[in-house]
Amino acid sequence: MSIFSRYFRFSDATQTEKSLGRLTDQRGGRRHELVSQLAELDLSASEMPVSHRHLPPHDLRETTHRARSLGEPIRLRSLHCGTRFQTLVNSTASSLYGAGGRLARCLILTWRRFFGHCRQVTEERNWNLLVSNLQKGRCIPFLGAGACAGLLPLGPELARRWAERYGYPFEDDANLARVMQYVAVMEFNGDLPLLKEHLVQEVFHRTRLPDFGAEHQIHSLLARCDLPLYVTTNYDDFLTRSLKVHNKDPHEQISPWYAGSVSSPLPKDYTPTPKSPLVYHLHGHYRQPESMVVAEDDYIEYLIRLGGDSRTSSKRSLVPPVVNMALRKKSILFIGYSIADWTFLVLFRTLLRGLDETQRPWNVSVQLTPRTTGNEESARNYLEESFRRRNITVFWKSTEDFTKELARRMWGAAG
Structure with a gap:
């Protein structure tokens, strides 16, 4: 033939x-x-x-x-x-x-x-490999802001809201880090912890919780998987709540990136397991507002610390060995990130720094088709090729569509 x-x-x-x-x-x-x-x-x-x-x-x-x-x-x-x-x-x-x-x-x-x-x-x-990794515990969900779309305001939406409220004078009013830096300086006399308390009051004390029992809800779906580790840059506790709903006993830990960190280290005898998984917050938690990486100064300090800058007075690692080792050995499932976001790129490269290309596991990123001013297919091809070099396969789907398809493939749930 x-x-x-x-x-x-x-x-x-x-x-x-x-x-x-x-x-x-x-x-x-x-x-x-x-x-x-x-x-x-x-x-x-x-x-x-x-x-x-x-x-x-x-x-x-x-x-x-x-x-x-x-x-x-x-x-x-x-x-x-x-x-x-x-x-x-x-x-x-x-x-x-x-x-x-x-x-x-x-x-x-x-x-x-x-x-x-x-x-x-x-x-x-690719779908078969992803499902196999999740079923065998060889995958680490890595959640960004897009995983909470519809429940919490995304960065650009929140930035524009505060930019309008406080008269942000520059064109990049969708850049949350820069808007928050401006507001901290001009309205809070540079007091970032106070600004973060106001942010928590506005966003998290009014938030609508997701239905953690719904089979197509992303936190619920991931909680149903028997995985020992979850990593997120979100400030919410949706993952922890969902794991408890699904009869797990999760431990939360917050990255001690900031001066005066009160985050307790993990118990020496604790090893993350599917029944007692670890939820690690890289960018802080709303229950500890000072831990939240929000403004431009926060991101700069955080990346300096993550890169191992010697000027920090703290000797504690931002990423504990149990998390760092797992990220370097297991497949990562990125959900809710823009692969054009430089913060995400720096974070990914820093966490996997020193790994030879042949040692990098296969990773997946769930993405919406990028907005372009020209040929959309060319943009997708470029991004696919660029991330293929980092051993990341792109799934061009919304979080909702991805969740429905993954549930169908793992448990036969209707789409």
Whole structure:
């Protein structure tokens, strides 16, 4: 069976194959028997190695136009399917220099169907691997603000609210850290702890709690998994509450990044287990307002401490060994972060600093499609490739859609 009949259904597919087999290379006059080569290849996407699982779709027309302008053979460099297929694509694309109309469109559609099939196979494999990691306790949920969307105001929303209230004069009124820094200086005489107390009163004492018994609620779903460790940069206690609802005995610990930290160290005999998991708050907790990383000065101090700056007077580590070791050995599931957020990038790279690429476990980040001013597909391809280099696979879904699909795959819950 040829690759055409496998990935391209067309009423006159046989005639199309014969016609494509008669395409002539306009530059050399050599005939290319494309169909026979395609049939010989007999490539199955499911046979591709795991390391070749990232296959962004390409628009062959754009590639052909670029190749014409450069006067060189087309090379679909991102297609990791082996040398034989690479050679065949180049040969086929070269033949398309002089081909137009229906035949060119047919081949373009064929490639698109092939890439689409590869994506489906890749996505299915990624889902299976994620489910396996969660079921076997080899995964660490790492939650950001987006995991609480609809329950708590997100950073940009809160920043704009306070920017309007206190007359923030700059254009970046969606930048929470900068807005809070301004408010602290201009309204609270630089007293960040006092500002944080006001923030807690406004946000957390009026918040609506999620339904922790709902199977599609993200905290509830994660609490149902038998995992020993959860990490979050959120200030809320939704994870801890949900774990208790699901008959777990969680321990909370807050990163001691700030001067005068009152966060108690973990008991020496305590080891996180699925029945008694640890919830570690990297950026503080609303019950200890001074621990919250909110303003620009907070983020600067925090990142200096995280990087091991020698100027700090405290000898306590921001990330205890039990958490640090797990983050470096287990797969991480990022939920609620923007992969374009520099704070997230610095945090991720610092926590995994020193790990060789071959030692990095496979990680997942749940993301919404980025907003762009140009080609959305190009933006996604760039972000996928960029994070593939960090061994992070992107799931382009909302938290709600991701939760429903994960519940269906793990427990057969209806979507």
